[in-house]
Amino acid sequence: MASDGVLAVYPPCAASAAEARELVTGLCVQWGVEEICDDLALVVTELVANAIRHAGTDIALSLQAIDGGVRVEVRDGSTRPLRPRAPRIADEGGRGLLLVDALCHRYGVEAEPDGKRVWVELLVEVA
Numbered sequence: 060m061a062s063d064g065v066l067a068v069y070p071p072c073a074a075s076a077a078e079a080r081e082l083v084t085g086l087c088v089q090w091g092v093e094e095i096c097d098d099l100a101l102v103v104t105e106l107v108a109n110a111i112r113h114a115g116t117d118i119a120l121s122l123q124a125i126d127g128g129v130r131v132e133v134r135d136g137s138t139r140p141l142r143p144r145a146p147r148i149a150d151e152g153g154r155g156l157l158l159v160d161a162l163c164h165r166y167g168v169e170a171e172p173d174g175k176r177v178w179v180e181l182l183v184e185v186a
Contacts, residue, residue: 064123
């Protein structure tokens, strides 16, 4: 199921998260991974929204079908490290990376000279 992948670049505005989600939904159907579509759309929305909120730079979204699932990379122009936190019950935010960790097979962050790249892999469960 490997593919050459898709790359999209979005400005740091609220509409970008919704546009990224729409792109993901269409690719899930095209790549035949509908069973992980909701989780993948949620993860991409969260990662793009975090980049908008915390980096404020253009966001490059890369998606690639891999054996058994999809790999996503979200790159922004901020060198600030990604820091998971333990939100309090009353906090309205701060749960994004916990959500990503719960939904993804694996994820990581790679620092780059002019920003960072967050990558995730979601796999289709084999029955």
